[in-house]
Amino acid sequence: MLRRSEDLFLEKIYFAVASKIKEAIEKVEQGSHDEAWQALAPLVAKEDKAAIYYMSTFSVPGESLEHFEKRRIEQLKRSAEYGYAPAIHELAIHYDSGELVPRDIEKAAKLFRQAAEKGHPHAQWIHGLDLIYGRNGIEKNEKLGVEYLERSAKAKFIGALESVSGFYENGMHGYPVDKKKARFFREKADGDDVIGY
Numbered sequence: 621m622l623r624r625s626e627d628l629f630l631e632k633i634y635f636a637v638a639s640k641i642k643e644a645i646e647k648v649e650q651g652s653h654d655e656a657w658q659a660l661a662p663l664v665a666k667e668d669k670a671a672i673y674y675m676s677t678f679s680v681p682g683e684s685l686e687h688f689e690k691r692r693i694e695q696l697k698r699s700a701e702y703g704y705a706p707a708i709h710e711l712a713i714h715y716d717s718g719e720l721v722p723r724d725i726e727k728a729a730k731l732f733r734q735a736a737e738k739g740h741p742h743a744q745w746i747h748g749l750d751l752i753y754g755r756n757g758i759e760k761n762e763k764l765g766v767e768y769l770e771r772s773a774k775a776k777f778i779g780a781l782e783s784v785s786g787f788y789e790n791g792m793h794g795y796p797v798d799k800k801k802a803r804f805f806r807e808k809a810d811g812d813d814v815i816g817y
Contacts, residue, residue, distance in 0.1 A: 653680045669702035689720050705738035726757035741815050744772035745780040781809035
């Protein structure tokens with residue numbers, strides 16, 4: 621089947637943007653924040669949600685801590701408004717902890733839900749637990765909570781793997797007592813390819 625020219629064009633643009641973002645991440649890891657900034661600035665000017673998010677993760681030489689923290693939150697909010705799951709997740713963490721923004725656990729829970737719906741594994745775990753226990757302003761729905769938890773475990777997020785292991789160990793939340801499955805998920809949580817906190 622022939623692919624449409626618009627699809628090919630969009631794929632080329634996506635590859636170019638992804639390459640620039642990858643280059644910027646490598647520059648940050650090398651300590652070249654100013655070069656990373658230069659790589660991302662044109663993408664940020666075009667309102668690329670991923671570039672806005674990555675620019676929020678580092679400061680540049682000469683930028684005060686106060687300015688960086690203010691810019692970080694502003695850029696996380698912008699990227700989150702465009703629906704970028706990592707930005708929504710990071711913003712949720714800030715509201716949950718009260719770091720750089722006033723603490724608001726219900727707002728954090730709503731943001732975790734949004735990121736979970738977009739497939740973010742850590743957010744799926746948190747939202748799953750919120751649903752299972754009916755906490756942080758989220759209405760209790762154990763069945764849906766278990767579904768989110770299992771999505772997170774499938775993505776190999778360590779917290780979800782540990783939770784599922786514990787639920788099998790103790791026969792909780794619809795999981796039967798099954799020591800073999802509990803051990804299986806505990807061993808998966810110890811793997812090298814898990815997603816950490």
